[in-house]
Amino acid sequence: NAGVTQTPKFRVLKTGQSMTLLCAQDMNHEYMYWYRQDPGMGLRLIHYSVGEGTTAKGEVPDGYNVSRLKKQNFLLGLESAAPSQTSVYFCASSYGTGDTQYFGPGTRLTVL
Amino acid sequence: KQEVTQIPAALSVPEGENLVLNCSFTDSAIYNLQWFRQDPGKGLTSLLLIQSSQREQTSGRLNASLDKSSGRSTLYIAASQPGDSATYLCAVEGSWGKLQFGAGTQVVVTP
Numbered sequence: 001n002a003g004v005t006q007t008p009k010f011r012v013l014k015t016g017q018s019m020t021l022l023c024a025q026d027m028n029h030e031y032m033y034w035y036r037q038d039p040g041m042g043l044r045l046i047h048y049s050v051g052e053g054t055t056a057k058g059e060v061p062d063g064y065n066v067s068r069l070k071k072q073n074f075l076l077g078l079e080s081a082a083p084s085q086t087s088v089y090f091c092a093s094s095y096g097t098g099d100t101q102y103f104g105p106g107t108r109l110t111v112l
Numbered sequence: 113k114q115e116v117t118q119i120p121a122a123l124s125v126p127e128g129e130n131l132v133l134n135c136s137f138t139d140s141a142i143y144n145l146q147w148f149r150q151d152p153g154k155g156l157t158s159l160l161l162i163q164s165s166q167r168e169q170t171s172g173r174l175n176a177s178l179d180k181s182s183g184r185s186t187l188y189i190a191a192s193q194p195g196d197s198a199t200y201l202c203a204v205e206g207s208w209g210k211l212q213f214g215a216g217t218q219v220v221v222t223p
Contacts (some may be wrong), residue, residue, distance in 0.1 A: 042213035103156040
């Protein structure tokens with residue numbers, strides 16, 4: 001039982017490049033989330049999904065897209081990376097509203 | 113818009129002393145409040161979840177209280193140990209499980 005895993009762990013991009021971050025969970029959770037963490041600002045919600053095939057915008061969605069084609073996977077895409085997207089990205093999942101969220105280990109992304 | 117504040121931003125205590133961490137939020141319409149621990153370079157680990165109808169929750173040396181009407185929660189850690197050194201984050205849950213986080217309190221417990 002791996003819980004929530006994230007791929008890759010580290011990545012360096014140049015401005016304008018694209019990439020996809022993968023989140024996978026093996027707990028049969030319905031809800032999945034993508035957050036970013038910046039120094040002194042806590043975690044902020046980017047996008048979330050309440051079930052396979054659904055996605056919705058969070059607090060800071062601009063510059064990101066997501067897909068949830070399979071229940072266990074939640075992908076976060078950056079189409080044209082910008083230095084402002086340098087951050088640590090965390091994925092989380094839960095059974096639903098009111099339930100504990102379980103977090104992955106994070107992806108540290110640097111955009112030059 | 114919900115705002116979550118944690119005070120103090122950093123705290124250093126000698127081993128054995130009790131820790132008191134504060135969290136305040138502006139909108140009382142929450143499903144629950146969660147406390148997390150984050151070690152440097154790691155993900156978040158859930159410590160306690162207090163449902164909106166509860167007043168407190170306990171797990172071992174940890175006790176968290178919730179006063180929804182005043183928008184406050186306090187995390188108490190009894191008899192602190194060097195292994196308790198970490199950043200502690202509180203988060204309130206709104207609709208669809210969306211969490212709004214505070215910026216965290218960085219704790220150092222010195223031997």
